[in-house]
Amino acid sequence: MEHNNIEVIVDTIIESALDVRSSDIHIDPMLEALVVSFRIDGVIRHYRDFSIDIHEGVMLRIKVLARLPFDEKRLPKDGKFVWRSRDGARSAEVRVSMMPTIYGENAVLRLFDPLISIFSLSDLGFSKPQEVALCKALDAHAGLIMIAGPTGSGKTTTLYSSLKHIRSSHRLVVTIEHPVERRIDDVRQIEVGGYSKLEYASVLRSVLRQDPDVIMIGEIRDNESAELAIESALTGHLVISTIHAMSAEGIRERLLHMGVPSYLLDATLICSMSQRLVSKVCTRCMVNDASMDTYAPWFEYEGISMPSMFFKKGAGCGECNQTGISGRTIVAEIAGHDASLQKEVYHRACSGIIPFSEVLRISYA
Numbered sequence: 001m002e003h004n005n006i007e008v009i010v011d012t013i014i015e016s017a018l019d020v021r022s023s024d025i026h027i028d029p030m031l032e033a034l035v036v037s038f039r040i041d042g043v044i045r046h047y048r049d050f051s052i053d054i055h056e057g058v059m060l061r062i063k064v065l066a067r068l069p070f071d072e073k074r075l076p077k078d079g080k081f082v083w084r085s086r087d088g089a090r091s092a093e094v095r096v097s098m099m100p101t102i103y104g105e106n107a108v109l110r111l112f113d114p115l116i117s118i119f120s121l122s123d124l125g126f127s128k129p130q131e132v133a134l135c136k137a138l139d140a141h142a143g144l145i146m147i148a149g150p151t152g153s154g155k156t157t158t159l160y161s162s163l164k165h166i167r168s169s170h171r172l173v174v175t176i177e178h179p180v181e182r183r184i185d186d187v188r189q190i191e192v193g194g195y196s197k198l199e200y201a202s203v204l205r206s207v208l209r210q211d212p213d214v215i216m217i218g219e220i221r222d223n224e225s226a227e228l229a230i231e232s233a234l235t236g237h238l239v240i241s242t243i244h245a246m247s248a249e250g251i252r253e254r255l256l257h258m259g260v261p262s263y264l265l266d267a268t269l270i271c272s273m274s275q276r277l278v279s280k281v282c283t284r285c286m287v288n289d290a291s292m293d294t295y296a297p298w299f300e301y302e303g304i305s306m307p308s309m310f311f312k313k314g315a316g317c318g319e320c321n322q323t324g325i326s327g328r329t330i331v332a333e334i335a336g337h338d339a340s341l342q343k344e345v346y347h348r349a350c351s352g353i354i355p356f357s358e359v360l361r362i363s364y365a
Contacts, residue, residue, distance in 0.1 A: 135165060
């Protein structure tokens with residue numbers, strides 16, 4: 001039956017992933033099974049095992065959907081497609097990455113559910129002073145706003161929420177992205193890389209002749225794109241972008257390392273922010289976390305006094321699929337405005353919003 005229902009199996013996998021708010025589907029061939037896992041709230045969770053006999057059929061179905069070459073199995077491949085349920089009630093944009101492994105090709109599907117709207121900045125989890133500082137920077141007529149953080153820290157979500165804030169101010173917004181992850185009305189979005197063969201730097205030069213007020217660059221990757229972003233900010237544009245740096249203060253060091261003169265950074269950089277995504281305790285099954293003795297070494301190492309209250313954790317329930325975790329929130333730091341990421345996440349743990357394990361993860365990341 002599995003052989004005759006490959007299309008149904010693939011549709012069921014995608015629909016099940018959307019039902020549990022999964023961001024990614026991992027389909028991996030192993031010695032005796034085809035293992036399917038979902039990434040939910042940043043954590044990989046096993047979905048189910050299928051017979052290894054359907055491996056070739058599933059990979060072929062994904063290639064057909066993403067218009068990838070059928071006969072090439074030895075090289076990495078990337079593609080995308082729009083998935084629609086059989087009854088037409090649901091759809092999702094799907095980005096595909098395929099890679100040869102020792103047991104055959106695997107596939108990772110990144111899901112973009114149109115039913116999940118773009119969040120407003122107030123919904124992301126920023127503290128009130130942080131939200132005010134970020135909105136003040138976004139309301140500026142010119143300057144450079146940089147958002148840092150590792151892969152999977154929610155930078156793209158913050159970018160789109162920032163565009164949602166700006167869109168209401170009657171300014172022409174142009175984005176340069178690789179790839180375009182969410183379509184936004186009234187925003188001119190340009191995709192670079194992949195099949196388009198366009199690069200950030202060449203597109204940015206052309207965009208400057210398109211009379212934009214705000215330019216969003218998906219990522220500052222090299223000296224050329226950094227210099228063009230600074231030049232754009234100097235010539236009266238608001239430029240928003242991301243960069244790989246470990247802290248808000250580290251953004252400046254990273255740009256200096258790329259060759260941007262310090263006096264130009266002083267003139268253009270109006271907001272440097274670093275962020276992480278942390279798990280939230282499930283409010284349905286929240287209980288006191290009595291493992292204070294386990295955390296004592298951390299407090300001794302950091303040289304701070306033990307809090308008198310209990311931290312919170314989730315006991316596990318049907319709402320959170322017995323994980324004790326439900327959703328994620330942002331913790332952030334803005335250079336010159338607030339405390340470090342470590343202190344911010346510690347404050348959230350003391351408030352019972354996140355488990356203490358997230359304090360350890362952020363502190364030693």
